Amino acid sequence: MNKRNVLQAIRASGQVFKAEIARSTGLSIPTVMKITDELIARGLVKETGKGESSGGKPPQLLEFVQDRHYVVGVDIGTTNILCILMDMSANIVYKHSVPTMVDDSPDVIIDRIAASIDTVIAQSEVEQECLLGIGLGMPGLLDKETGTVLFSPDFHWERIELLSALKARYAMPMVVHNVTHSMAMAQKWFGYGRDDVNSFICVNLGHGIGSALFLDGELFSGGSGSAGELGHMTMEKDGPICVCGNPGCLEALASGDAIARRARAEISVLEDAIIRKKADEGRLEAKDVFEAAGRQNDAAQRIIGDAAEYIGLALAKVINLLDPEMIVLEGGLSRAGSSFITAIHDNAQRYQMKYAGRNTRIVVSELAEQSAAIGSATFLIKRLFDVGGDQTLL
């Protein structure tokens, strides 16, 4: 407990003297010295220069070691499996991406994830004892205790033992979290959440739509761990059937997949040669529709505009209900251009209640494609600082 507090004090300060640590933690100087010696021996903290002497020996500055320990993060996306190895400051040392091929069986996909992890560990040439562990990010509802994927509509998985299947292969700690929870954790440690933003929502606008709630300084999972299923809010009771089985979910109306699906359905209205060619080849995606909209295609602009309206409307619901300090947009659609983001903003404002969410800022994540992989890895760094967390290193 004291060790974690000291480590946190050092990490939070950048560079700090032992006397300051004693002051901020309330521990005695001898206790702080004993702990910092141990942290130095374990390679978590280093001495990094001296301060001004006030007569005697000049005091030693301490710093959290960024590049002695590493973590693996895996973003199990519907298109690609992105696997990274990063240091304690989220600097990415090695990165590997492989198509997920989501229609393959769970066993095959799990083998693919393992192969990706193996590649990254081998290629990065980081020593085994410097690896803190592997963090996975997976879309859908998970049982956090067992690491079972209870229901992932995007993968068509139900009750798949993801974590236990992989744990057997690696002699290091391994955790799995919902991919949007990973994104929120990345924001809290390395993104917008750093700056004293204590209540924010991460909204992942990708092939599907998900969200994670970070409320009063903690990830909020709810009573059964399913909080954040923004994508499956019913927006139109008589709308198109969603992959989850319900009608008119936000995901069925405004996700990347929904945009591509609607463009395919309206192919004759779109009258766009490129769109038609991609559709014929079976590889029409949301980004093609955004490109057509950029070419001033009216029908494409309407499809994009409707998606922005539904997303804005859903954000207005979130703002009315939760009044977050910030909404961080993540995922492919969040990078589809500023006019789309502006349209989302405008619609959120239009549908939110007067005076509600007066301080809510809607922003686009700066962690881009790496957000989920960084966040999945961050859970293992966080364990170092949690009471009852990592027992091997501390």
Added chain:
Amino acid sequence: MNKRNVLQAIRASGQVFKAEIARSTGLSIPTVMKITDELIARGLVKETGKGESSGGKPPQLLEFVQDRHYVVGVDIGTTNILCILMDMSANIVYKHSVPTMVDDSPDVIIDRIAASIDTVIAQSEVEQECLLGIGLGMPGLLDKETGTVLFSPDFHWERIELLSALKARYAMPMVVHNVTHSMAMAQKWFGYGRDDVNSFICVNLGHGIGSALFLDGELFSGGSGSAGELGHMTMEKDGPICVCGNPGCLEALASGDAIARRARAEISVLEDAIIRKKADEGRLEAKDVFEAAGRQNDAAQRIIGDAAEYIGLALAKVINLLDPEMIVLEGGLSRAGSSFITAIHDNAQRYQMKYAGRNTRIVVSELAEQSAAIGSATFLIKRLFDVGGDQTLL
């Protein structure tokens, strides 16, 4: 701080020995004795019988005093102002209700509130020094610091200095909270929240619709204090215009006022003599529509059924987003009969995502009409136990 911990330990235990308090708080026995003597002198704690002697003097049992201090709670509703005076266990000593007459000017209504408080204090014959203070519950968005009503669509109030207007008249602490926050506080202290339910939503189904979020053990107010505006979630983009100015809010589709409004609009379809008479007299209310539905009036049943569907759909959105342990229904519509509640249940289940909110229970408040008044008063009891709270008594 120690005083508050000791008081909390005594209140939580019912009856307790000083030695047990020392054990549970980590304080020394002399410190506990000094504090309990002071709490006894202030009438917050009393000695209440003796335990078994283990040789020497038999130990003294201590108990939190329920009936020495009292609090005033005011539920400023759109129909009635309900003012209560209750003891520390929410036993109501005196109760007074007066029509709000919401179309009067804010000044007149504030005078009416004060007259109601005066009546309750005078009639209850509780000594001034035994009154902890006055808690107000008001619908709408409030500035908690100043006690200003920023926006209350039900009252058509904007920027009304409610608290400062009343504070001048009473020489005791006075607080104002959103009425649904009051309901949630009542649930936490004296209702369903007592039993270790740490994340729940109170939904007030009355003339309007509001909600309060109690998340991870704390009332959640959001970044600008506006969290919980469930009633102003847009359910139908092209729906009827709500009092808040936006189209198709839940409140505009399924509140008590919305049910009455729709019945008035469909008066010829309803073909019900009682409904028509009430409408002609300008006093048709939601409860008349429920009664007509009870008489097997098809149109009335459809109106009620549609309201239950919208409420269930909104609860499904809340469940998908927040996965609360419990949703507590409050307000007049929550007491409109079991078939209405069953219909809300069924619709929530129908629209919520598969596997989401697996542990969410939907229940009807047992505090009935008194919920908001009790909760408003409870904020003053809570101050006794809060760090930096009541300074006069502790």
